[in-house]
Amino acid sequence: MHSSPTLQLQAENLYKSFILHVHNGVQLPVLQGVSLNVSAGECVALSGASGAGKSTLMRSLYGNYRIDKGSIWVRHQQDWVDLPTLQPHELITVRQRTIGYVSQFLRIIPRVPALTVAAEPLLDLGFSSEVAIAKVQDLFRRLNLPESLWSLSPTTFSGGEKQRVNLARTLVVDYPILLLDEPTSALDAANREAVMQLIEERKAKGCAIVGIFHDDEVRDRLCNRMLTFEREN
Amino acid sequence: MIPLLSVQNLCKSYGAIMACDRISFDLYPGQVLGIIGESGSGKSTLLQGIAGQLPLDQGQLLYWDGQGQVLDLRTIRESHRRILMRTEWGFVQQNPRDGLRMDVTAGANIGERLMNVGDRHYGKIRTTAAEWLDQVEIPGDRIDGLPSNFSGGMQQRLQLARVLVTQPRLVLMDEPTGGLDVSVQAKLLDLIRSLVRTLHLSVILVTHDIGVVRLLAHRLMVMQNGQVVEQGLTDQVLDDPHHPYTQQLVSATLTP
Numbered sequence: 001m002h003s004s005p006t007l008q009l010q011a012e013n014l015y016k017s018f019i020l021h022v023h024n025g026v027q028l029p030v031l032q033g034v035s036l037n038v039s040a041g042e043c044v045a046l047s048g049a050s051g052a053g054k055s056t057l058m059r060s061l062y063g064n065y066r067i068d069k070g071s072i073w074v075r076h077q078q079d080w081v082d083l084p085t086l087q088p089h090e091l092i093t094v095r096q097r098t099i100g101y102v103s104q105f106l107r108i109i110p111r112v113p114a115l116t117v118a119a120e121p122l123l124d125l126g127f128s129s130e131v132a133i134a135k136v137q138d139l140f141r142r143l144n145l146p147e148s149l150w151s152l153s154p155t156t157f158s159g160g161e162k163q164r165v166n167l168a169r170t171l172v173v174d175y176p177i178l179l180l181d182e183p184t185s186a187l188d189a190a191n192r193e194a195v196m197q198l199i200e201e202r203k204a205k206g207c208a209i210v211g212i213f214h215d216d217e218v219r220d221r222l223c224n225r226m227l228t229f230e231r232e233n
Numbered sequence: 234m235i236p237l238l239s240v241q242n243l244c245k246s247y248g249a250i251m252a253c254d255r256i257s258f259d260l261y262p263g264q265v266l267g268i269i270g271e272s273g274s275g276k277s278t279l280l281q282g283i284a285g286q287l288p289l290d291q292g293q294l295l296y297w298d299g300q301g302q303v304l305d306l307r308t309i310r311e312s313h314r315r316i317l318m319r320t321e322w323g324f325v326q327q328n329p330r331d332g333l334r335m336d337v338t339a340g341a342n343i344g345e346r347l348m349n350v351g352d353r354h355y356g357k358i359r360t361t362a363a364e365w366l367d368q369v370e371i372p373g374d375r376i377d378g379l380p381s382n383f384s385g386g387m388q389q390r391l392q393l394a395r396v397l398v399t400q401p402r403l404v405l406m407d408e409p410t411g412g413l414d415v416s417v418q419a420k421l422l423d424l425i426r427s428l429v430r431t432l433h434l435s436v437i438l439v440t441h442d443i444g445v446v447r448l449l450a451h452r453l454m455v456m457q458n459g460q461v462v463e464q465g466l467t468d469q470v471l472d473d474p475h476h477p478y479t480q481q482l483v484s485a486t487l488t489p
């Protein structure tokens with residue numbers, strides 16, 4: 001295990017089902033023995049019909065969903081850690097430093113301006129507010145987010161504007177592993193191009209990426225491999 | 234990492250009712266732990282037990298103080314505990330009237346905590362009080378006003394300033410946004426959120442509001458009938474609830 005020096009993430013035999021107690025205890029098996037390896041500089045696309053478990057796998061890799069069985073080994077700083085066995089404070093550190101996750105939707109905090117929303121991950125890492133804000137401003141510029149929006153709360157932003165704030169919030173940190181759940185779904189061609197360039201830069205720097213891309217063009221350009229989900233029913 | 238507070242097998246009963254049944258957790262520096270559950274679940278009893286406001290039946294409560302010493306909170310002298318509560322700990326009450334002195338000015342409410350920790354320089358105390366009023370977005374010209382003339386949201390922000398002025402390491406909060414209008418709540422939550430980060434506070438936050446824990450808490454414990462039925466990182470518990478009670482709680486929320 002962990003034989004290759006460039007391996008960043010190794011998920012083995014993941015099982016995850018949901019038991020819906022409010023619906024008479026119905027059990028939904030979603031992941032049944034899924035495995036996935038991702039190395040530095042590699043981008044793996046998850047594909048398959050909706051409902052097949054792509055997002056469930058993605059959320060499990062972030063430790064957001066708690067898997068029933070299996071292991072998720074992650075290269076965290078100098079060590080390998082198995083996510084499902086970590087204490088809450090240890091998982092927080094892995095998320096702060098090693099795994100970045102771009103969810104489909106930005107969670108909006110009332111009253112907090114876009115600049116601060118996107119700077120928070122850096123502030124949590126101990127960066128000064130000046131440095132953090134400057135980095136976010138660079139990213140906002142590259143993502144063509146109009147400067148007039150920077151000091152406003154994203155509450156009233158369009159879908160595409162929120163998505164770019166969400167992307168900036170994650171891309172502002174140099175995570176060795178990135179999980180991207182439909183990062184360009186609400187963007188027009190020009191902004192999609194800007195996002196693809198940013199992701200390509202990360203890949204070139206050795207970031208290991210797992211993504212769900214609804215857009216074939218984006219997927220073909222960014223991804224080296226695909227993991228295809230069959231829907232079981 | 235060394236925890237700030239370690240709670241092991243804490244028990245408290247009222248007659249035949251177990252209000253807290255074998256509660257255990259470790260709280261680490263800089264973490265906000267949310268405790269959620271409906272009325273009667275034991276969450277407020279737990280908070281009061283930790284604060285030493287209630288005698289406990291059983292269990293261990295360890296606290297690592299600012300000097301790096303481990304204190305057994307159930308056996309330290311009462312005088313020592315009172316000093317801790319005034320310096321390293323803070324308690325934010327649901328009703329600001331319980332946490333403020335309503336008959337003295339806003340400035341004096343903040344200054345009193347400072348004088349408790351030995352500050353005597355009147356000018357410095359007043360300057361610090363003014364700075365804190367500004368931090369919690371209360372206009373400076375209200376410094377000599379009585380809290381009884383403040384709105385509910387302003388009273389709650391004043392209570393926050395009074396508690397935080399001594400830079401406590403651990404803050405216990407009991408429904409800090411309960412009873413406030415939604416817009417006033419948002420302002421207070423945002424303020425607590427930024428103060429937690431800038432002051433590196435550790436917080437135990439009791440609430441029945443899922444929106445509040447989603448916004449503030451890193452970790453979450455769900456209580457029902459005196460027991461912890463589920464715990465984990467806040468997003469784990471709310472996005473992938475396992476226990477029937479947690480699922481019920483999450484599915485009953487309009488915008489979880």
